[in-house]
Amino acid sequence: MNEPVDTRTRLLDAARRLFAERGYMGTSIKAITDAAGANLGAVTYHFKTKDALYDAVVRSLTEPLVATVEDALRSGGAPIDRIEAALRAYSEYMHTREEVPSLLLQELALNRPILTPIRETIGPLLRGIASVIAEGQRDGSIVAGDPLLLTISTMSQSAFLVVMRRPVNEIAGVNMLDATMRRRMVDHIVTIVRRGLVVVNGGRS
Amino acid sequence: MNEPVDTRTRLLDAARRLFAERGYMGTSIKAITDAAGANLGAVTYHFKTKDALYDAVVRSLTEPLVATVEDALRSGGAPIDRIEAALRAYSEYMHTREEVPSLLLQELALNRPILTPIRETIGPLLRGIASVIAEGQRDGSIVAGDPLLLTISTMSQSAFLVVMRRPVNEIAGVNMLDATMRRRMVDHIVTIVRRGLVVVNGGRS
Numbered sequence: 001m002n003e004p005v006d007t008r009t010r011l012l013d014a015a016r017r018l019f020a021e022r023g024y025m026g027t028s029i030k031a032i033t034d035a036a037g038a039n040l041g042a043v044t045y046h047f048k049t050k051d052a053l054y055d056a057v058v059r060s061l062t063e064p065l066v067a068t069v070e071d072a073l074r075s076g077g078a079p080i081d082r083i084e085a086a087l088r089a090y091s092e093y094m095h096t097r098e099e100v101p102s103l104l105l106q107e108l109a110l111n112r113p114i115l116t117p118i119r120e121t122i123g124p125l126l127r128g129i130a131s132v133i134a135e136g137q138r139d140g141s142i143v144a145g146d147p148l149l150l151t152i153s154t155m156s157q158s159a160f161l162v163v164m165r166r167p168v169n170e171i172a173g174v175n176m177l178d179a180t181m182r183r184r185m186v187d188h189i190v191t192i193v194r195r196g197l198v199v200v201n202g203g204r205s
Numbered sequence: 206m207n208e209p210v211d212t213r214t215r216l217l218d219a220a221r222r223l224f225a226e227r228g229y230m231g232t233s234i235k236a237i238t239d240a241a242g243a244n245l246g247a248v249t250y251h252f253k254t255k256d257a258l259y260d261a262v263v264r265s266l267t268e269p270l271v272a273t274v275e276d277a278l279r280s281g282g283a284p285i286d287r288i289e290a291a292l293r294a295y296s297e298y299m300h301t302r303e304e305v306p307s308l309l310l311q312e313l314a315l316n317r318p319i320l321t322p323i324r325e326t327i328g329p330l331l332r333g334i335a336s337v338i339a340e341g342q343r344d345g346s347i348v349a350g351d352p353l354l355l356t357i358s359t360m361s362q363s364a365f366l367v368v369m370r371r372p373v374n375e376i377a378g379v380n381m382l383d384a385t386m387r388r389r390m391v392d393h394i395v396t397i398v399r400r401g402l403v404v405v406n407g408g409r410s
Contacts, residue, residue, distance in 0.1 A: 102316065108368065109314040111307065114375045123376050143400075148377055149393045156365035157358055163313065163368050164361075170319045171328050172353055188354045195348075196397040200405060 008046045010036040016057045020099035023106050024054055055117050058107075061100060062121035065093050073128050079136030080198050083154060084190055086129055091158040091186045095176050101165050108163075126151050133197070142197050153196060157189045213251045215241040221262045225304035228311050229259055260322050263312075266305060267326035270298050278333050284341030285403050288359060289395055291334055296363040296391045300381050306370050313368075331356050338402070347402050358401060362394045 005013075014035035018027045029043045029050055036042070047053040072085035094100055107115065130151045136142030142150075161168060161176050169175045176182050210218075219240035223232045234248045234255055241247070252258040277290035299305055312320065335356045341347030347355075366373060366381050374380045381387050 102314075105310060105314040108371065109307075109310040111371070114372050118372070119376055122372075126377055145393065145396070148379070149390065150397075152366075152373065152377065152379065152390075153362055153394065153397045156369075157361045159369070160361035160365040161357075164364070166313065166316070167319050167323070167327070168357065171324055172331055172357065174353070174357065185354060185357075188350065189358065191350070192355075192358045192401040196400045 007038050007042055011038060011042055011046055012056060012060055015053050016060060016099050019054060019057055020102040055115065058115055058117040061097060062117060066121045066125050068093055069125055070128055073132055079132050079142055080194060082132050084194065087154060087158060087190060087193060088186060090155060094162045095182055101162055104163060129154065141199055143199055150197065154193050212243050212247055216243060216247060216251055217261060217265055220258050221265060221304050224259060224262055225307040260320065263320055264322040266302060267322060271326045271330050273298055274330055275333055278337055284337050284347055285399060287337050289399065292359060292363060292395060292398060293391060295360060299367045300387055306367055309368060334359065346404055348404055355402065359398050
């Protein structure tokens with residue numbers, strides 16, 4: 001028998017789904033507590049404010065992302081293999097979390113400063129990847145260039161497909177929700193990224 | 206002395222700015238005609254509906270984009286050089302049109318089918334790039350692979366920086382509105398894309 005899910009987790013799950021479907025403004029605290037089967041005071045009790053609940057929802061998505069990418073970066077092997085592992089972990093996470101594109105797009109469309117939970121998680125994630133790229137540059141296996149720009153190049157193809165999932169599917173017929181297509185696209189991106197980063201035999205680049 | 210700008214153009218310019226700032230729902234026809242210095246009936250006279258005006262705004266941004274990229278694709282030279290020219294033209298256009306990221310993000314956040322004017326312009330643009338990639342594959346200068354996926358890889362780094370302009374600046378300090386930074390980033394992307402696409406001397410890839 002499963003342990004009953006605690007109220008805090010039920011609130012977080014309901015809020016993540018509703019914020020993604022209806023936006024922050026379009027989601028009332030009552031809608032969240034109703035969906036979670038909790039009483040109206042539960043949000044205040046567990047999170048204090050709706051704002052703080054929203055931050056907790058964002059963290060509930062960014063923290064596991066950072067954890068899985070950092071695991072991959074520590075996975076051992078040559079720097080380029082750890083970068084590949086990080087890119088695959090990132091892609092798998094981002095493309096299989098239904099709520100991520102909606103929440104990300106809403107956040108971007110709001111045109112306000114980046115939320116603290118995003119900055120505090122994604123900043124270190126980028127720096128972690130950049131440091132593995134720098135390690136590969138020191139051992140001569142990865143091409144020269146600003147490690148941060150190389151990091152942006154490395155992650156941007158997959159990140160682009162997260163935010164542009166719908167138009168890419170409707171205009172180019174590439175459906176990232178289809179596991180076979182996703183695997184094919186990610187394999188393709190890995191090939192392109194490796195070509196972009198790896199120093200060709202004999203030091204030619 | 207300049208020719209006075211015609212009413213239709215003034216309406217289009219005002220609508221583009223206001224839709225980008227306040228969104229489609231947040232922009233009244235009266236706000237547009239006031240900003241354009243036109244009478245309240247002018248939108249109906251020139252565009253019939255607010256919806257049709259919005260479509261015209263989208264086309265006013267996508268059609269010059271397609272024209273500049275198609276010019277670049279026809280610019281002559283090896284396929285990879287025409288791809289580079291197309292990527293640079295695309296990047297320069299997308300990163301210097303203030304309204305593009307806001308309108309694009311709003312459109313994406315609405316979570317509705319892609320608008321006809323976007324589909325009718327961006328679809329052919331992608332197929333145009335893919336056909337130059339296929340040309341390079343036939344003459345042996347561009348690596349094997351699905352031309353459409355290679356096209357997505359080619360354009361996605363720059364496109365990612367359009368939609369993610371704000372977080373990339375706030376989290377990674379890469380400000381694409383700064384002309385020097387933009388040039389540096391686009392040069393970097395061109396290097397990575399060429400590495401990804403070009404067959405290395407002697408057929409090694």
